[in-house]
Amino acid sequence: MEHKSPAKIKIREINPESQAEVSLVALRMRLTLIERVGEEKATAMYSLDWLVNRVLWHLDPSQTTAKVFLAEDRDGRVVAHAIARIERDENGRAFGYFSTIYVEPLLRNQGLATSLLLKVESWLSEMKMPKIIYNTAANHEKLIRLFGRHGYSVTHRESEMVQLTKQLH
Numbered sequence: 285m286e287h288k289s290p291a292k293i294k295i296r297e298i299n300p301e302s303q304a305e306v307s308l309v310a311l312r313m314r315l316t317l318i319e320r321v322g323e324e325k326a327t328a329m330y331s332l333d334w335l336v337n338r339v340l341w342h343l344d345p346s347q348t349t350a351k352v353f354l355a356e357d358r359d360g361r362v363v364a365h366a367i368a369r370i371e372r373d374e375n376g377r378a379f380g381y382f383s384t385i386y387v388e389p390l391l392r393n394q395g396l397a398t399s400l401l402l403k404v405e406s407w408l409s410e411m412k413m414p415k416i417i418y419n420t421a422a423n424h425e426k427l428i429r430l431f432g433r434h435g436y437s438v439t440h441r442e443s444e445m446v447q448l449t450k451q452l453h
């Protein structure tokens with residue numbers, strides 16, 4: 285396959301004061317669900333308000349330690365995002381939880397998700413997390429391939445979900 289040159293993008297953190305950015309990420313969380321489970325189920329699962337509050341929850345340091353990274357094209361348009369946070373297991377040990385990733389359809393297959401994934405990994409590595417976990421649908425082959433290329437393996441399967449894990453430290 286011919287490789288397109290990677291789109292010129294800049295990765296930065298979301299501006300927590302920007303309602304427009306928070307709403308855009310929430311909308312794309314909705315679009316992710318629509319792509320994965322269809323519109324009817326997606327709408328029944330979470331309202332847009334709930335998704336907006338979920339983004340805001342990630343941005344509230346009294347609730348969690350998290351990053352919402354945005355990828356911006358050369359015109360400053362937000363074209364992709366990734367969200368990750370620090371969680372604790374049942375023994376109180378901290379680990380990195382990579383919660384979601386989304387790239388605008390027209391800009392897929394150019395390495396944008398890869399750039400976001402590397403950004404998330406470098407943050408969680410700086411935070412000295414021993415491992416990173418990502419949960420996804422067992423039939424999300426593209427996502428599993430993407431993470432597989434970066435050292436994540438399937439560590440758990442339950443009904444239609446798989447857990448991907450990468451050991452860091």
Ligand SMILES: CC(C)(COP(=O)(O)OP(=O)(O)OC[C@H]1O[C@@H](n2cnc3c(N)ncnc32)[C@H](O)[C@@H]1OP(=O)(O)O)[C@@H](O)C(=O)NCCC(=O)NCCS
Pocket residue numbers: 286287288289290316319320384385386387388391392393394395396397398399419420421424426427429430
């Ligand atoms: C899954 C998703 C984030 C991947 O984003 P992406 O930016 O297309 O990912 P990448 O470009 O880094 O890699 C995807 C493919 O492009 C290829 N690629 C990477 N750089 C490339 C380049 N410069 N030229 C051509 N192909 C390239 C990769 O090899 C990979 O190929 P594969 O799918 O055959 O394995 C995107 O499809 C998406 O947003 N899907 C909807 C949301 C979603 O499902 N999120 C996950 C919820 S669990």
